[in-house]
Structures are given as C-alpha cells and as structure tokens.
Amino acid sequence: MQNYFLVGIGAAFGGIFRYWLSGAVQRKLPFTFPLGTLTVNILGSFLLGFIIFFLDSRELISSEMRIFLTIGFCGGFTTFSTFSFETINLIRDAEYFYAFLNAGLNLFLTLSAVILAYYLSKIL
Numbered sequence: 001m002q003n004y005f006l007v008g009i010g011a012a013f014g015g016i017f018r019y020w021l022s023g024a025v026q027r028k029l030p031f032t033f034p035l036g037t038l039t040v041n042i043l044g045s046f047l048l049g050f051i052i053f054f055l056d057s058r059e060l061i062s063s064e065m066r067i068f069l070t071i072g073f074c075g076g077f078t079t080f081s082t083f084s085f086e087t088i089n090l091i092r093d094a095e096y097f098y099a100f101l102n103a104g105l106n107l108f109l110t111l112s113a114v115i116l117a118y119y120l121s122k123i124l
Contacts, residue, residue, distance in 0.1 A: 002064070003064070006068040007067060007071050007072040007075070009072060010067075010072015010073040010074075010075070010076060011071075011072045011075055013072075013073055014072065014073040014074060014075065014076025014077030014078075015076040015077070017077055018040050018044075018076065021036070021039065021043070022037055022039065022079065022082075024036070025039045032098075033098055033102065034086045034102060037079050037082050037083050037106075038083075038102070038106055038109070040079050041078055041079060041080065041083060041106050041109070041110045042109045042110055042113045044074055044078035044110075045078065045111070045113040045114050045117075046113035046114065047074055047077070047117075048074040048078070048114065048117075049113065049114035049115075049117025049118055050121060051069050051070055052066075053117055053121035053122075054117070054120070054124060055069075056070075080106075083106050087102050090102060
C-alpha cells in the first residue's frame with residue numbers, strides 16, 4: 001500500500017511541474033508547435049535515465065525513493081499521451097510537416113536524453 005501512496009504523491013508533483021514547465025515554455029515561444037511538451041519529454045527522459053543509471057545503480061537512493069521518482073514523479077511529469085494527442089491534432093489539421101517533425105524530435109531527443117544520462121552517469 002505504501003508504494004501506491006509513493007506513486008500517487010510523486011505523480012501529483014510530476015503533473016504539477018509538467019503543467020507549469022510546458023506552459024512556461026509554450027508562453028515564451030511564438031510558435032504553435034508544441035515545444036512545451038517536447039521540452040518536458042526531453043527533460044523527463046533525461047531525469048529518468050539519470051535516476052536509474054546514476055542514483056539507483058549506485059544504490060544512492062532507497063527502493064521507495066526510486067518508486068517515488070521514477071514511476072511517480074517521472075510518470076506524472078512526462079507527457080507522451082499529450083504528445084500523441086498533439087501529433088494527431090497536427091495531422092487532423094493537415095499540418096503534416098509539423099506532425100512528423102514533432103514525432104521525430106520527440107523520439108530522437110528523448111532517446112538521446114536517456115543515452116546522455118547513461119554516459120554522464122558513467123563519468124560522474
């Protein structure tokens with residue numbers, strides 16, 4: 001039961017931070033392209049990779065903290081469901097270039113963020 005509580009609280013914090021950060025990024029940039037979601041996906045992927053590859057692999061956090069941070073916070077913070085919805089909306093609006101750009105950038109940059117976290121964890 002404790003793990004469910006950890007996931008729920010972590011997801012709440014992650015969701016709040018996602019809402020704030022993606023909105024802040026989107027308001028600062030004059031584009032209709034969903035850069036706020038892209039930013040959150042990149043940061044969330046890096047954060048998840050860092051937690052797993054650096055903190056957890058070196059046993060610097062407890063299993064409870066790993067659950068709170070990875071499943072809870074990162075699960076609530078990353079926005080692939082929003083990414084999917086926004087991509088479909090771009091296709092529906094015949095914005096095919098932006099739809100494929102959005103899908104490609106999210107896929108490439110989030111995978112790159114996890115790889116970066118992996119390599120940084122090896123040298124820190």
